[in-house]
Amino acid sequence: MxxxxxxxxxxxxxxxxxxxxxxxxxxxxxSTLFHPKHLSTVDKVxxxxxxxxxxxxxxxxxxxxxxCGTVGGVGGGGIxxxxxxxxxxxxxxxxxxxxxxxxxGASTASVWYNVRVPxxxxxxxxxxxxLALLFQPMLMLGITVGVALSVVFPYWLxxxxxxxxxxxxxxxxxxxxxxxxxxxxxxxxxLRKQQETLVSSTGEILIEAAYGxxxxxxxxSTLQLICFNLRWKRLLVxxxxxIIFTLIQVIKNDLVACSPLYWVLFCLQLPVALxxxxxxxxxxxxxxxxxxxxxxxxxxCEASIQWSPLNxxxxxxxxxxxxxxxxxxxxxxxxxxxxxxxxxxxxPEVASAxxxxxxxxxxSLSVVEFYLLKRFxxxxxxxxxxxxxxxxFWGQYIVRRVISILKRASIIVFILSGVIFASALTMGIVGxxxxxxxxxxxxxxxxxxxxxxx
Numbered sequence: 001m002x003x004x005x006x007x008x009x010x011x012x013x014x015x016x017x018x019x020x021x022x023x024x025x026x027x028x029x030x031s032t033l034f035h036p037k038h039l040s041t042v043d044k045v046x047x048x049x050x051x052x053x054x055x056x057x058x059x060x061x062x063x064x065x066x067x068c069g070t071v072g073g074v075g076g077g078g079i080x081x082x083x084x085x086x087x088x089x090x091x092x093x094x095x096x097x098x099x100x101x102x103x104x105g106a107s108t109a110s111v112w113y114n115v116r117v118p119x120x121x122x123x124x125x126x127x128x129x130x131l132a133l134l135f136q137p138m139l140m141l142g143i144t145v146g147v148a149l150s151v152v153f154p155y156w157l158x159x160x161x162x163x164x165x166x167x168x169x170x171x172x173x174x175x176x177x178x179x180x181x182x183x184x185x186x187x188x189x190x191l192r193k194q195q196e197t198l199v200s201s202t203g204e205i206l207i208e209a210a211y212g213x214x215x216x217x218x219x220x221s222t223l224q225l226i227c228f229n230l231r232w233k234r235l236l237v238x239x240x241x242x243i244i245f246t247l248i249q250v251i252k253n254d255l256v257a258c259s260p261l262y263w264v265l266f267c268l269q270l271p272v273a274l275x276x277x278x279x280x281x282x283x284x285x286x287x288x289x290x291x292x293x294x295x296x297x298x299x300x301c302e303a304s305i306q307w308s309p310l311n312x313x314x315x316x317x318x319x320x321x322x323x324x325x326x327x328x329x330x331x332x333x334x335x336x337x338x339x340x341x342x343x344x345x346x347x348p349e350v351a352s353a354x355x356x357x358x359x360x361x362x363x364s365l366s367v368v369e370f371y372l373l374k375r376f377x378x379x380x381x382x383x384x385x386x387x388x389x390x391x392x393f394w395g396q397y398i399v400r401r402v403i404s405i406l407k408r409a410s411i412i413v414f415i416l417s418g419v420i421f422a423s424a425l426t427m428g429i430v431g432x433x434x435x436x437x438x439x440x441x442x443x444x445x446x447x448x449x450x451x452x453x454x
Contacts, residue, residue: 045091046377058088059387065419066106066388067395072416073338073355075103075363077326078166078423082430088380092434097366097375098384104363105385107356109392114353115229116222117400120409126353128346129234130301133280135337136238136358137273138319140245143362144269145320146327147369152450155438158328159431165325166424169339170417176342177413184408237276242361244272249369258451277319281312302354304345315340326362334359335423338416348412349403356392 049055061083069076077099084095111127119126150158220228248265255262288307291298305311322336334355341351370376403409 044094045089046094046380047089049377049379049383054087054089058083058384061087062102062384062387063391066102066391067398068415068419069103069334070106070110070356070392071352071395071399071412072334072419073341073352073359073412074334074416074419074423075107075356075359076419076423077103078162078335078427079419082426085430094376097370098381100363100366100370101376101381101385102388103359104367105388106392106395107360107363109389110356110396111353111360113393113396114356115226118220118225118228120347120349125229125231126350127229127357128302128350128354129231130280130284131303131341131346131354132358133234133237134277134284134315135319135322136361137241137276138316139323139326139337139358139362140241140365141269141273142320142323142325143327143366144245144249144266144323146324147366148266148327148450149324150328152448153328154447155431156435159428159435162325162328162431163424163428166335166420166427169335170420170424173339173342173413173417173420176339177410177417180348180410180413181408184410188407238361241272241276242365245269245365246368249365250372253369253372277316281307281316285309285312299345302346302350303341311344315344323362326366335420339420342413342416348409349400352412352416 047054062080065076065079065083069079077096080099080102081092081095084090084098085092088095090098114126117126248269252262252265255265284301284307318336318340322334322340325335337358338351338355341355342348346354399411399415403411
């Protein structure tokens with residue numbers, strides 16, 4: 001019921017955000033504010049990489065944003081872009097490109113850490129490859145759509161959609177975190193009561209403790225965990241999808257925008273994404289039916305939902321939406337994927353590991369594309385990527401240690417909610433301020449033509 005209410009909130013909010021465009025389209029075309037000849041022309045602004053207070057502050061924010069973003073499984077692009085524009089001084093497009101570099105660095109380090117730790121409750125990899133194969137192709141397809149929409153959508157509309165989306169997902173994640181915190185509290189109380197019943201008031205043991213094995217099982221080594229957590233066949237499929245999408249972007253960038261071959265390559269991404277998504281969705285659906293027919297109630301994968309056609313379609317739409325948001329904002333798509341994995345019943349540790357794993361592919365695709373377009377200065381990108389690499393690894397290490405001590409995985413959910421809410425505030429403030437400046441300068445505030453804006 002809560003999921004249906006959240007979807008209804010998004011649909012109504014997005015509809016209300018787009019309604020003003022009907023007003024703009026009916027405006028007098030002689031108005032300077034709504035005439036395409038008054039387009040925004042933002043030059044490329046690349047500050048020099050030098051030691052100063054801006055670099056120190058950007059390093060601190062980048063480290064904390066990467067650490068919290070990867071733990072929550074959202075990347076942190078909503079924090080990086082305002083930081084790079086307001087503090088460092090980059091233009092918006094360059095900031096979005098560098099943000100992708102930071103997300104790629106942080107998610108890569110996070111994946112490297114996660115493949116070295118066991119699953120918290122089961123003898124399976126901590127990364128759910130079934131869900132990764134389900135969401136990765138749709139996320140990458142959504143990114144290409146989002147990049148196209150970023151050329152067409154007016155800045156104020158993107159800002160409004162971001163505020164609506166981020167406030168909704170952060171609120172929903174926060175409620176999910178409170179619900180998990182309460183369940184953990186009840187579980188800890190029950191465990192404490194069980195321990196108290198084993199010992200009398202005088203300290204005498206009332207129930208004999210079960211004898212453990214004389215030779216306790218050895219903990220697996222780091223190399224054994226890495227080999228266990230990596231599924232090479234699934235990795236090969238994911239890498240193949242990444243290579244195909246990357247080649248399409250490389251070839252497409254050298255073509256004339258809106259030419260016949262351009263649109264052929266653009267549309268070629270759809271069957272590639274649907275082929276991988278359809279195969280994985282079919283496997284999940286068949287496995288679900290087989291287990292139900294035999295009375296097996298165990299979940300097919302980490303998600304606890306029933307893999308019905310409706311739920312599979314919902315996951316596909318959310319994957320495309322997450323990618324589109326990533327393409328619009330320069331984020332990794334985790335602002336949708338992270339909360340979605342929690343919503344379908346994935347435990348926080350696995351949700352975080354799987355989301356950052358998928359983001360590693362999606363963000364690296366954008367980095368390759370931005371590199372070919374020469375959208376970011378390499379020295380600054382390498383420096384901030386190095387900061388994110390360290391933050392991604394140590395952020396995971398510290399939070400996992402805290403979780404093991406407190407026995408509360410809901411901490412990950414609260415971090416996820418906090419990062420999304422902070423992104424909503426920063427992106428909202430910067431977006432509103434920029435939109436006001438555009439209005440003062442009488443810049444165009446409606447939809448742009450896709451072909452002429454390339």
